Amino acid sequence: MADAWHDHGGVVDRLKAAGLLREGEGQIKIHSKIVPGGDGWLYFASTDEDGEREDGSALPRWGGHLWRIHPKTRTWEHLLTTPEGLVAVSGVGRYIYALGYWDHVLYQYDTVEKQVKRVVVGSAKGHVSRNFIADVRGHAFVPRLTIRKNGLVSASLVEYDQDLNELADTPLDHYLDKERSTGMNHGIVGLAYLPDGRMVFTSHAGYLYSIQASGNGPALVTGLGWFHPNGKSYIPSLFSLGGDNWLAGVARRRPRDFEWIVSDLASGDTAVSPIDTGGLQRVLLYGSITRDNAGRVYVGGWAAEGANNQRPLMLQIAPAD
CATH class of the missing domain: 2.130.10 (Methylamine Dehydrogenase; Chain H)
Incomplete structure (x- = not known):
């Protein structure tokens, strides 16, 4: 790799x-x-x-x-x-x-x-x-x-x-x-x-x-x-996590707060946790379905750079142990 x-x-x-x-x-x-x-x-x-x-x-x-x-x-x-x-x-x-x-x-x-x-x-x-x-x-x-x-x-x-x-x-x-x-x-x-x-x-x-x-x-x-x-x-990113029913997504319920959702579609059991964006300001995350062979998923977007500019952002989210 x-x-x-x-x-x-x-x-x-x-x-x-x-x-x-x-x-x-x-x-x-x-x-x-x-x-x-x-x-x-x-x-x-x-x-x-x-x-x-x-x-x-x-x-x-x-x-x-x-x-x-x-x-x-x-x-x-x-x-x-x-x-x-x-x-x-x-x-x-x-x-x-x-x-x-x-x-x-x-x-x-x-x-x-x-x-x-x-x-x-x-x-x-x-x-x-x-x-x-x-x-x-x-x-x-x-x-x-x-x-x-x-x-x-x-x-x-x-x-x-x-x-x-x-x-x-x-x-x-x-x-x-x-x-x-x-x-x-x-x-x-x-x-x-x-x-x-x-x-x-x-x-x-x-x-x-x-x-x-x-x-x-x-x-x-x-x-x-x-x-x-x-x-x-607002849930622009969804990921199949393996198996026929495990689905994860990135959700936004407030303008700049993002959450990681994992759901079992068969049982309806769902877990929600905040996504740590490392102190970056004015983060916006876009849609993605990308998952690598190690099970990690990738979400792109942007964050603030200075008062009026933006810079590209890529998050890698690793599966839980």
């Missing part, structure tokens, strides 16, 4: 090297997770935010890009330019998916045929889910928001098969935190894959859902309740 960091380069430099950089173009962030494909490459997306409108009426000026990088050679390959910003990437095996905003536009990249498909799932009032989920069958699960006749917004989870046919549309009663505006809700924030094939995710308010696949037909989507024993909580 090297325990070393390596600089793999930046998006704008890679666009320029590939002859794809448009004059004035920016790509402010890589917001997506970095997803391993069945071909051994690592897939991720970059995005711009310049000129976008939070109500969903204007796309970011430079849209987004889908990329892959080879972990051994550190070679980058550009796969796709999109008019939408790309906020999330998911996939297991052959099919890699990216989610664009606004209106939850789903892109599929077939790593075997090198083909791209696209479908508009639908969203409303500037809402963008920070994550979505894909499974080993090549099915993708993406939130859809709909404005009803009474003006209220309803949410559901739409399942697409590997041909982007819509298989199911399941209501999600606890998807939106109604104390926040629709656009300020982050949608699916935490997610994890369990050893028995189930997938679990948390909504912005901290409600836990499970997805259980069934052959090649629609999966069963079930609400499991609040992940934090005290109810609502």
